[in-house]
Amino acid sequence: MSELSLDGILAHPDAADVDVLERGATVWRDVQVELDESGLRASSSGFALLLAPEPTTPWAVDALIRRVSDLGVTGLAFPATAPIGDSNRALAARLGMTLLRSTRPTRLAAALWQLVEGRDAVALGLVRRVALSIGYQAETISDLLRHLAANLGHGVALVDRDGVLASGGPLPGPGLLSLIDSTKEWIDLASGPEGSVASVAVHSPTRPGVRLVVHGGPMSDTQLRALGVAVEVAMPAVAARILIDQVNEIGDASRSSSLLGDFLEQPVMTAELEQRMLELGWRATGWHAAFRLTGRTYVDPLDILRAVNSELPALSGDASATVRGAGVTGWLTFAEQPTPAELQRVVGRVRHLHNTVRAHLPIATGVGTLASGAAGLARSIGEAHDAAQLALGREESDWFVQIDRFGLEQLLLAWTRSATFRPTAASLFAPLGDVDRRTLQAFLDHESSSVRASAALGVHRNTLAARMRRIEEALGVALDDPDTRLALHLAVRALRDAPPTPERPRTGS
Incomplete structure (x- = not known):
């Protein structure tokens, strides 16, 4: 029989409903699950779960706690219907006893058995939960991670050396991330003050250095080893989902990039072109402000696009972005003309986008002026491209340049490119x-x-x-x-x- 710990109980998925009413002893050598106290035996440092709802009054609970303590029991779990009050918790504290309460005591009983008797049962239970998640037709890698987390009862994440790439459930904190040995070629198990983490290298030809992580609070060695089995079983499905997402991502980027090229190269807006743009959520009507991100050294445009897409929801207006050449072109569309103050706030958000992406990728960003209609969108995109080219040599401006009514250097650039500048000046x-x-x-x-x-x-x-x-x-x-x-x-x-x-x-x- 394995030792039972309070951390182990709380980390078990079937004990998610358990409330700690009083924390005393935290490790037990013996576990008893009985209908009521009549079935309990004397036990040194034991834990007891009573399934019956009685006693029904706080004074009767006091008497029960004393009798159970006399048997050597230092951990006691009740059904949620037990009337436990402050006096009962105070008594348990004086006796050094832990009091728990569960709304599903039969599931807690199964969890206790797995933890102390079924050495492989914990791992088998987690594997069964992984199988349920794999059987679900996930739409994206994030969707799959969310289902894994929900079924396992633990946080699940994809990480690399730079941090968390995607997650389901709570994010692993810096303390947990620091425990992961990214040099391990396969499974890595680790525990620390902030909890426990099991990770495995994900075999992906396009995303090297990625690990699948399952993490939770402090747990027993048995539970941590079981978590390692679960993450190992889940990894092939996660790797396959990453590959599917990447194929879809490349296809979507190719289609949207081709559409943007058709829009910029076609002299007039046709009904067919407008319909294709609307199908992607692009509107040529309204007011537009474009931005352009390009690598200062070689950077895969898809990597830039992934980073931009993760930040687009924080921008005002309808935000769109796609790969264009060696960088990413995006724009914001507004139904009504923004005021100068509103526009500057929008530019501030684009600068925040630039800073966020630049923290991970060596990029430069340019922003075009506000313009209306299809012709205005095309002009703003051209200005953003010019500004990004200028930003490549502007380390003093953090590689960020905005062509606007304030920027002297942007106007000087446009001075030599009258086709861009004169409409901007007008x-x-x-x-x-x-x-x-x-x-x-x-x-x-x-x-x-x-x-x-x-x-x-x-x-x-x-x-x-x-x-x-x-x-x-x-x-x-x-x-x-x-x-x-x-x-x-x-x-x-x-x-x-x-x-x-x-x-x-x-x-x-």
């Missing part, structure tokens, strides 16, 4: 009327001198000051910033110096 000044545009141009052309600008415009300085406050509010800028003034001046000059659009020849006489 969009920048869209909130301004003709008077405000001329006022801003005069102010910038006269080196931000209110005196000279007001004289050139023929208006009072107070009038100029009111106009400048209105311009700052409309553009969402602070004109006391020298970089902002220079960026705006570049944009003004780009539009002013643009060649005129040739008139179409008239027909007829």
Whole structure:
């Protein structure tokens, strides 16, 4: 007979409903399961489970605890109907006795038998639960892990050296993760203050260094060995599910990447193309802000896409992303035009996405401007690509560049690429009327001198000051910033110096 421990009881899946009312002794050499106390025998450091609901009053419980303690029993479990109060717990504490209560005492009895008598029964029980999980038609690896965790009554996770990749049930904490020996070629069993963990290497040709982990609280050696058997049996099904998911992932990425290419290369939006985009949840209508993540060294675009997809739900609006070339292109779509403050919050979330992905992969990120409609989405995607290329050389900006009304370096980049920049500059000044545009141009052309600008415009300085406050509010800028003034001046000059659009020849006489 094996020793029985309180940790072992609490870690058993069939004892999930057990409540610890008082904690005294935690290890027992003998276990008795009886209908009532009349069947108990004297036992040194023993544990007893009584299946009958009596006694029915707290004072009768006190008397029972004393009589059972006189037999040498230091652990006692009752059905949930037993009326145990504070006085009963206080008495058990004085006697050094552990009190438990279970809503399913017959299942607790089976768990006790497995723990002390059935050396292989615990492992067989867990294997049966693994088989139930494998028989379930899981949709993804995460779905499979959730079913394994639910059936085993323990946390289940896929991990590598960087941390948890996917999980079912509670996440393993840093203390448990530190116990795992990732160099083991097969099974690794370990216990520590934070609990116990069994892991096995997962054979995956595309995901080296991955381990399947089953973890729980402190448990006996018998239970930990049984957990090792369970994780070993589950591993082939998990490896197969990973492979299936990867095949599906590659197919989905290829289809969506091809669709994005068709959208960017097709000069006009056709009904057929719009329908294909809608089937993927992509809307060309509304307002769009694109972003682009690309590797600073070689990084598998699918690895970037996996990392991005895990963070997309945290972004505002309808978020989409797909592989495009050597990186990932994504965008956010809004039904209504966001305010400048809302847009900056969105950009902040994209920066958080960038930082999260960059913690694991060497990437650079670019963000395009806000634009509307199908043509605007295509333009924002192009801007995001340009910004990402610029970000590759910008370690001082944490490899993150946003083409917007604030970024001097982004405007300078676009200055050399007029097809991208001039529409961006025009969009920048869209909130301004003709008077405000001329006022801003005069102010910038006269080196931000209110005196000279007001004289050139023929208006009072107070009038100029009111106009400048209105311009700052409309553009969402602070004109006391020298970089902002220079960026705006570049944009003004780009539009002013643009060649005129040739008139179409008239027909007829």
